[in-house]
Amino acid sequence: MASQASAQMLRPSLESQMNYQTQVDIQVQANRRSAEADARLEAIRAKNQERMRALNSASANVVNVVSEPQIDEQARNEALSRVVYRNPINAQTSTPTASVSASNPAVSVNYSPESRTVGNVDMARVEQAWLGWVNGLRSEKGLAPYSTHHMLGKTAQEWAEFSRDRGYTTHGRPGDGCIGATNYGCYNFGAIDKWFTERGVNAIVLNRSKHTENLGFGAFRCSHGDCTQAAIDSIRKTYNFFLSEKAYNGVHYRTMVNPNFQKMGLGFAEKNGTYYLAVHYATDLK
Secondary structure, three states, X not given: XXXXXXXXXXXXXXXXXXXXXXXXXXXXXXXXXXXXHHHHXXXXXXXXXXXXXXXXXXXXXXXXXXXXXXXXHHHHHHHHOOOOOOOHHHHOOOOOOOOOOOOOOOXXXXXXXXXXXXXXXXXHHHHHXXXXXXXXXXXXXXXXXXXXXXXXXXXXXXXXXXXXXXXXXXXXXXXXXXXXXXXXXXXXXXXXXXXXHHOXXXXXXXXXXXXXXXXXXXXXXXXXXXXXXXXXXXXXXXXXXXXHHHHHOOHHHHHHOOOOOOEEEEEEEEEOOEEEEEEEEEOOEO
16 A cells, blocks of 8 residues: 555656656756757858858958948848849839838838938938948048038949849949848949949049949838838938948948048838848048
8 A cells, every 4th residue: 555655646746747848858958959059150150250251351452442231140040031023134124113011101202302201210310310320430530521412322223122122232233143031242343333423423433443332121110100210210220230340341331431432322221121222422422
């Protein structure tokens, strides 16, 4: 009888230990998967930094400041989970058109220099916010401030909308071979210079500088009628990313503190919870 009673008393204890061990095993497996994911992410970050350093070195003897778009793994993964990629070759020959997003009122429409509005976003305010951040940085370094130019605002808006319509950002222009969502660092200055010239943007060459393009993208949310502040808050993340390049004198950071550049213009577009940013900088326009 005593032996039977002892067995009954031990059974719940053994079951509890087995349940506990199962929970421990599950947690160990989860931790292992998390560690593996962290290791993969760290490898991606290291590869991106190596690529950007190589671009920085390669751009040292180029007329313009070569600029690679923002590489933010979390924002990129969020964007890629929603974006349906178009054929990049066909996209480069297409004309950007206005589209309606049922999930977000901040819809990009064709750039209007008179109103400077893009859907429910006041582009003048967004551009001034970026200008203020960059000029604050330049002031700290004793550099002359940037001023906006409507022609650069127009070209930047065109490229932001073009990026939105094909679902990814690169510097590639039609026919220059820089196509595809993974061509981050492909920057054909001759093709881009021709693209600017065709749109009436003729910058002077000053100390081997002429013009450049910085691109970024990330997650965007807005549930209000006026999405201007949401746009400003979103692109601030891109600005902070560019600013972080100070640690290794990255291409975007060098653009913001380039003493030869004087003019800038900003473009912003949104689709399916992702924003596309383009900032065009130049010396002075003829």
